[in-house]
Amino acid sequence: MENMVEHLARERSMEWREALRKSIKAKDRTSLERVAMPEADPAERAKSHVEVNQGLSVQMAVEESRRCLDCPDPTCIQGCPVSINIPKFIKYIEKKDFAGAARSLKETNALPAVCGRVCPQEIQCEASCFYTLKLKAPPVAIGHLERFAADWERKSGKMFIPEVAPANGIKVAVVGSGPSGLAVAGDLVRLGYAITVFEALHEPGGVLKYGIPEFRLPNEIVDVEINNLKKMGVEFLTNFVVGKTATIQELKAEGYQAFFAGSGAGLPNFMHIPGENANGIMSSNEYLTRVNLMNAAHDDYDTPVLLGKNVAVIGGGNTAMDSVRTAKRLGAERAMIIYRRTLAEMPARNEEIKHAQEEGIEFLNLNNPVEYFADKNGRVNRIRLQKMELGEPDASGRKKPIPIEGSEYELEADLVIVSVGVSPNPLIPQSIPGLKVSRWGTIVVDEKEMQSSVPELFAGGDIVRGGATVILAMGDGRHAAAGIDRYLQKKNRSAS
């Protein structure tokens, strides 16, 4: 079989690619400026749920695609957890064959419109782009181009549905319909497996639906990608909690031969400080689920959400940014991030921090809550904060925040969103006897095959990593799909 390097070289040597490379001199390509992503006006967007990044126009996309040198050694691909053939899809854009670009993205990525929006490209493909590595210049806008190709295809009304191998009749169960589950389903259905995706909530999509807000990833986009999987033959069963509605053992008796657990990072962490159970203090999971999945901010939906005048979000990750920017959009006068380190250590993407700053989010860095106070009705009204300073790096490699004695002060807040991480959902691990889990409760898997200590069970995403990004979860899903295929081929060969 042809290996990856040979495959890429053969694709690159195709006539049309050669011709394109010759059409513009490399020097002229590198002298082009990176095209900026058009953004909705900060003052306007902070009052609505419109997407912040508006997407590149055809002209912008083609212009940006010309910057890509179509390198003989495309280092960018190594930076991509799902190994997208990046130069190929970009050159299709340069050729103005946008459908071709979308098609080549889908060879390795079931959700390009999602990844083009929420992947941290700056630390992945774009970090290993030739421009970044060798020219010390802004990288080709790979993420923006990916989104452009996927959006163009969707708007064209002619979505390409990847070909599916003849059905082999082997049933595989995918637990959870978030990014890792969708990636597994996409890869295995193409190989001819009969895939059922089990989702605990009433809608498929997982964190893409309940977690990431409309202004970053519209739910409609997620639905389009899920519908494509349905067209390929993937069956989705909502309102089904594996481990409760039926166990893995019971599903096995119903004919499922392999399982993928992508059940996510269920339990939200709290800080266990005095007053934290007051009304108006909730996890980012609860806040975002109410607003994103349940549409609580719309009057014609039944789910309520609390509105705050002074909203404090505790934490510095992407979920904290999503929460604080949501609060601003729901009318908060002050929407504040409270973070115990500084901007430099903040785990959120730079783009999210920048967008938040433009929208008027206040950053109270080097601050940590120590106690909450409530009014006579039990609703939070004040936070006691302690100031912090940075010490030596800790186990995470980041400078350790150290409390400054006697620095406590109080801040008014009538809504507090706690966004300090999540713990793995114990439902699956609890329901499988003999499953090996780590001391944090994550499922232990073999890194290559993503196989657990129970041979027919594979796992990926947050239930394995504890907390990860959409694209890392999808990368896990792709590896697990390959692992499941190898496992089932071997098993069914030895059985026959």
Add this chain to the structure above:
Amino acid sequence: MNKIISIEHLSENVVKLSIEAPRIARKRKAGHFVIVKIGEKGERIPLTISSSDPEKGTITLVVQRVGVTSHKISNLHVGDSVTDVVGPLGLTTHVEKFGTVLCAGGGVGTAPLLPIVEAMHKAGNRVITVLAARNKELIILEEEIGEFSDEVVIMTDDGSYGRQGLVTHGMEEIIQREKVDFAVVIGPAIMMKFSSMLTKKYNIPTVASLNAIMVDGTGMCGACRVSVGGATKFVCVDGPEFDAHEVNFDELLTRLGGFRDEEFKAYQIFLETLKKEVT
């Protein structure tokens, strides 16, 4: 979509409905609950499973009309469907042969109490049940409870049925009359608070089933957190039943009111639209 097979109005505001949910009917045990959602724009609310018929593939839920969603449920008819039903969720009731078990149900709390009364009876316990409500209208499932109880005591606030008095009066008389080894109390949070204060006085181990606010019901959101023995627990995955003597009921009462203004406003708007539809 889960089809409604039968519907019975137990009182003006309380409705009992049997719905198709074959997998849940097979799996559920005493203590389990489901999350239901009515309509595409509905909210997710937890309801304890009152009973089930694994052969017919149905589960029974009892709902009291208190807000938008419960009102929508009470307006459904046989043949209609409940848009979403997911479960069985939560941990099951710990059932063993304790000896004499005192069960107390307040108002619509009698519905989740029923499967526990049944399980305790089947485990060989002597079961005495106290059913309490404001008035006769609100005493529900008396016959079903009676089937699995050695004795049923009815208490009403206004004396319109059974004896006049609070649930705790009925409970205390029994505790003073005979040795009680274990107690189960289910009802409004305030009723559970005072019932468990009573059993604590007599050192009777007691569990309460908590009716916290939930969104997903699978441990994801943390809306249902309660303090039990000073530690924060999630009702949906750590409960719904807890050692009643360790539960901070005052906190639970406050948290149950966490969305009171929003819920009240939504219900007013809902009732207005209902009126408009009628006229």
